[in-house]
Amino acid sequence: MPIAKALTIAGSDSGGGAGIQADLKTFQELDAFGMSVITALTAQNTLGVHGVFPQTLEAIEAQLEAVLSDIGADAVKTGMLFSPEIISLVAQKLTEYKVSNIVVDPVMIAKGGASLLQEEAIRALIDDLLPIATVITPNLPEAAKILGIEEMKTLDEMKEAAINLHKLGPKYVVLKGGHLMNGPAIDLLFDGETIYELRTERIETTHTHGTGCTFAAAIAAELAKGSSIKSAVETAKAFITAAITSSLAIGGGIGPTNHSAYRRLREE
Numbered sequence: 001m002p003i004a005k006a007l008t009i010a011g012s013d014s015g016g017g018a019g020i021q022a023d024l025k026t027f028q029e030l031d032a033f034g035m036s037v038i039t040a041l042t043a044q045n046t047l048g049v050h051g052v053f054p055q056t057l058e059a060i061e062a063q064l065e066a067v068l069s070d071i072g073a074d075a076v077k078t079g080m081l082f083s084p085e086i087i088s089l090v091a092q093k094l095t096e097y098k099v100s101n102i103v104v105d106p107v108m109i110a111k112g113g114a115s116l117l118q119e120e121a122i123r124a125l126i127d128d129l130l131p132i133a134t135v136i137t138p139n140l141p142e143a144a145k146i147l148g149i150e151e152m153k154t155l156d157e158m159k160e161a162a163i164n165l166h167k168l169g170p171k172y173v174v175l176k177g178g179h180l181m182n183g184p185a186i187d188l189l190f191d192g193e194t195i196y197e198l199r200t201e202r203i204e205t206t207h208t209h210g211t212g213c214t215f216a217a218a219i220a221a222e223l224a225k226g227s228s229i230k231s232a233v234e235t236a237k238a239f240i241t242a243a244i245t246s247s248l249a250i251g252g253g254i255g256p257t258n259h260s261a262y263r264r265l266r267e268e
């Protein structure tokens with residue numbers, strides 16, 4: 001079997017818990033060959049984002065060209081894209097190279113509150129990227145921002161939002177319920193017809209830095225290997241649950257999840 005190739009287009013997290021670093025670790029753990037296009041450097045640790053340094057369009061385009069013209073990708077995951085210009089460039093290249101599995105994690109704000117997407121970039125996200133996405137994986141604040149509504153507080157409101165997000169063009173919507181206060185951690189998968197619920201117990205921890213990146217990267221790795229969307233999302237949910245269960249209390253703030261926990265669990 002040829003190796004599945006997965007590409008992340010995202011920001012670098014020097015602290016290693018989110019962004020490019022989380023994505024590559026996740027690809028590796030799930031047996032996909034990981035590649036990266038870095039859109040921005042962040043100086044970041046468990047205490048927060050201390051600096052954001054977007055790369056030039058020239059640098060981003062050169063990375064995309066290098067990877068896609070030679071190696072190619074069975075799946076692409078996008079994370080922090082920062083500006084409308086970067087979003088448009090990425091959408092244009094993914095279309096030009098006919099990438100078929102596109103996982104869009106519409107990263108907007110880091111857990112510590114720093115902005116990872118310019119306000120004016122939301123329009124480009126909606127116009128250029130959502131229509132070509134195979135699956136989008138917003139959390140509740142991101143979904144609310146995209147839809148221009150108040151943040152959802154109930155499962156019924158989440159279901160309505162999933163249906164409305166689907167109308168913006170992605171083939172599938174995964175709405176992550178990690179931010180729903182109390183109760184189980186419920187994510188919804190909507191395929192245009194049926195809403196599936198993925199439920200796990202809420203794990204009591206503050207160390208959730210990089211959960212969204214890791215979850216979306218796991219979906220991309222599984223799609224790259226040829227899994228169906230439902231199976232990819234189920235594996236990603238098991239992966240992130242294991243990673244949060246044994247998350248790492250390193251640094252003085254919000255620690256990262258443990259990317260090797262899922263593999264260790266399966267090896268036991």
Ligand SMILES: Nc1ncnc2c1ncn2[C@@H]1O[C@H](COP(=O)(O)OP(=O)(O)O)[C@@H](O)[C@H]1O
Nearest residue numbers: 139176177178179185186202203211212215240
């Ligand atoms: N405390 C928790 N216990 C169990 N699962 C969680 C917890 N927090 C988040 N998750 C899960 O982690 C994934 C990422 O969720 P979420 O926190 O909503 O996204 P983001 O990191 O983008 O804000 C989802 O599958 C969500 O259900």
Ligand SMILES: Cc1ncc(COP(=O)(O)O)c(N)n1
Nearest residue numbers: 011018019110210211212213
């Ligand atoms: C470079 C980068 N990309 C994304 C996130 C979001 O992290 P999370 O997955 O915790 O929402 C982050 N903090 N830094």
